[in-house]
Every structure is written in C-alpha cells, then in structure tokens.
Amino acid sequence: MYWTKASFFCLLGISVLSVKKAAAQDNTPYSRFGLGELSRSENAVNLGMGGVAQAFASPQAVNYLNPASYSRLQLVTFDVGVNGGVRRLATKDASSQSGFGTLAYLQLGMPLSRKWGLNIGLRPMTRVAYNIADAQERTFFDTLKVPVVNQFEGNGGIYQAYVGTGVGFGNFSIGVNLGYLFGNVTNSTKVLYPADATILPSRSSRRTSYGSFFYTIGLQQVVPLNKDLSLSFGLSGSLEQKLTARRETMQETLFYDASSDEYDTRDTIQYTSGDRGNVIYPQNLGAGIMLTKADKFTFGVDYNMAKWSDFRNYEAKDSTQDSWRLSFGGQFVPNATSFTGYWNKVAYRLGGFFGKDYVKLGAEDTNIYGFSIGAGFPVKRIMPAVNQFTMINAAFEVGSRGNQERLKETYYRVTLGFTLSDRWFIKTKYD
Numbered sequence: 026m027y028w029t030k031a032s033f034f035c036l037l038g039i040s041v042l043s044v045k046k047a048a049a050q051d052n053t054p055y056s057r058f059g060l061g062e063l064s065r066s067e068n069a070v071n072l073g074m075g076g077v078a079q080a081f082a083s084p085q086a087v088n089y090l091n092p093a094s095y096s097r098l099q100l101v102t103f104d105v106g107v108n109g110g111v112r113r114l115a116t117k118d119a120s121s122q123s124g125f126g127t128l129a130y131l132q133l134g135m136p137l138s139r140k141w142g143l144n145i146g147l148r149p150m151t152r153v154a155y156n157i158a159d160a161q162e163r164t165f166f167d168t169l170k171v172p173v174v175n176q177f178e179g180n181g182g183i184y185q186a187y188v189g190t191g192v193g194f195g196n197f198s199i200g201v202n203l204g205y206l207f208g209n210v211t212n213s214t215k216v217l218y219p220a221d222a223t224i225l226p227s228r229s230s231r232r233t234s235y236g237s238f239f240y241t242i243g244l245q246q247v248v249p250l251n252k253d254l255s256l257s258f259g260l261s262g263s264l265e266q267k268l269t270a271r272r273e274t275m276q277e278t279l280f281y282d283a284s285s286d287e288y289d290t291r292d293t294i295q296y297t298s299g300d301r302g303n304v305i306y307p308q309n310l311g312a313g314i315m316l317t318k319a320d321k322f323t324f325g326v327d328y329n330m331a332k333w334s335d336f337r338n339y340e341a342k343d344s345t346q347d348s349w350r351l352s353f354g355g356q357f358v359p360n361a362t363s364f365t366g367y368w369n370k371v372a373y374r375l376g377g378f379f380g381k382d383y384v385k386l387g388a389e390d391t392n393i394y395g396f397s398i399g400a401g402f403p404v405k406r407i408m409p410a411v412n413q414f415t416m417i418n419a420a421f422e423v424g425s426r427g428n429q430e431r432l433k434e435t436y437y438r439v440t441l442g443f444t445l446s447d448r449w450f451i452k453t454k455y456d
Contacts, residue, residue: 061151069442073399073420074354075376079313080259087134092200095142095191110438140193183208262310324355350380372401395424
C-alpha cells in the first residue's frame, strides 16, 4: 500500500466532487427549524466511535470539539473531511429518498511549543435543504373549489471560520476556539394553482444573512493510572450568544413557463431590505470521560446538551426544545508497533448514541439514536527517512430521528477524513 502525495490529493478531489453532486439532491424537512440541520463537530476519527470526543486528544488528530486537546498536538497536521450518504423520509402514508454530501471540515493544526498548540479551520455549522409540497382544495365565492399546492422550500447554510489554541499545564489543559460565522438561508412558500385557473400563483420568500463572532471554551484533565494506562476527563461549551443578522423579504406573483416547466416571476408586489435583528444561539455544554492504553485501545462516554428552548430568531420562538445526546464508543489497534502485517496497525472503531433532538414537532419529543463503525488506515511512506505521516480515517454511521406518526428520518452517512502530518521546524545536525 504505497501512496504518493499525488494519489492522496487525487482521492481527495474525487471525494469532494462526489459529495458536491450528491448535495444538490438533499431534502430534510427538519432543517426548516432553528438555524437548519446542525453539522457534526467531530472529525472522522471520533465519528467512528459514536461521536465520543470531549476527553479525546491525539498527537496527530485535530479535535475541534474540545480546543483544550490542541495542547497535545506534536505534528503539523492538515486535516480535511468530506461526507455523503442517503437519507430516507417516511410517514404512515408515504416515503422518499434523497442523497446528500458536503465538505465536513478543513483545518490545520500545529504545535507551537511543548504543550501549546494552534488550529486554524473552516467548517459548516448548519445546512438548510428542504422541499415540501402540501396539496389542498380551497373554496372561493362559497361554491368554486380550486385545487392548490403549497410548496415550502429552503436552502443555504452557515459556516464557521475559526482559530483555536490550547495550552497544557502538567496534565491539565485549557483551550478556546474563536471565530466568525457567516452565511445565508432562504425560505420560501409558493401557492400554486392549475394553469387554467384565473387565480395567480404567488411566492413569499425571506433571505436571512448571518455574520457574527463566536467562541467555545474547553478543558481536559489526564489522570495517569500506570505507565501505559490513563483516564481523561473533558469539558467544553459556551454560554448563550447573540448573533447579528440581516433580512430581506419579497412577495411576488408568478406565471407558469411550459417550456422550462418552472414558475417565474410575473410581478414584485413588495420588497423590504436591510431589516436587522438578533438571533439567540443557545447555551451548550458537553462532558466526557475516556480510558486509554497507549497504542492499544481507547474507550469513552460523552454527554452533550443544549438549551434550544431559549432559541430566538428575530425575537420569535421556533419549534425547538432542549436537546441532549449520550455517546459511547472506542477504538482498538492490534499491534501499533508491528513491522509486519499491515492490518495489525489499523485502528478499528465502534460506537453509538441516543438522545433527544432539538426539533420538536407537536407535543412529542423527537428522539434520536444510531451507531457507527470506523477505521483508521495508516499510509505507508515511500521513504522511511521522511517525516510525513498520513492517515485515512473512515466512518460509517446509521442514524434515525422522529417516528412515522409525524416524520421519521433515517440516514446512512460515510465520512472520509484525510490527515497529512509532518514534522516541521527540525534543526539539521551535522557530525
């Protein structure tokens, strides 16, 4: 299994193009609520372990979820992840299926000195992608019944650009992520009538642009149990944050273009621009514990919660509720120091999770659960003397939320993480 830089980046390019094509087909009505569907903050390593990450730290893997872990970085690491998969929606009467994919994260972690690390990156925070049609019949003038279709559409998302640092003091570490979130979300509602009806179809749309600073603070503590065994504790989160936003609204009448089979604008009835407001992003907190035997196994448990009942969008409430997630999982390496047998050096991962989603439809909670498997594949160096270390991490996750009484969503997601690490700032010595 000999790899070159060219083959590494060719594989990365193919993956990005594949998920870009799949993303165009995505459809998840749950992204209508809050700021959209929340992107996972874990990297491919942690996703393979059910999302366990609060107490996780590695010399080579960059753990964005808890910035205190940056203090353990020993290699300059370029880390990029992509994901894609299939989503199935089902109610009692109907079902549908769509594909999805996106860039999961792009980050560069580096040690600045012993027990002091830095991370610079970009990742999606939320994604909005839904298209829902509701067919009804309306009565006009007491007797005239006209079929009508209400079509609800949404697209867009929010991204995070950030820089983070972590510092260690003995076995204790503290870190912070600081950054800027940006993006826009468009929500629209079309009211469509038959082409031969005398009533004009219409569309109401709202485009909200976000731009604001954010932060996350993290803590980690390592307790050595013996020479190779240690117990780690992690904690990260942020208080309630106020995000700034700007909104545009438009109301239009439409006409049906048979040549393109689309509805186009006939006339603009009303347009408003520059309506500024605030979005309350809720307090969130996560804690975890992890047992690790060096170069052999890792097992941990995480608990994460967020106060989504406090979420406000331009002072308006939404169908959101306090959420929580319990994650558990680990990894096992048969023989990390083996000189023979490639599969002895592969990290095998397994995990799961369950909890309560932040979206609440009606009076019932939206439950979530799932499991994952994963693996970390070391890439063999062409020249043993070079200082590069490359890993390809893969995670496969099956998850579900909701129920068929209202809406059940089941997804199958594959995440690929490409980690290219190197030793920099090595002073050459001469005999």
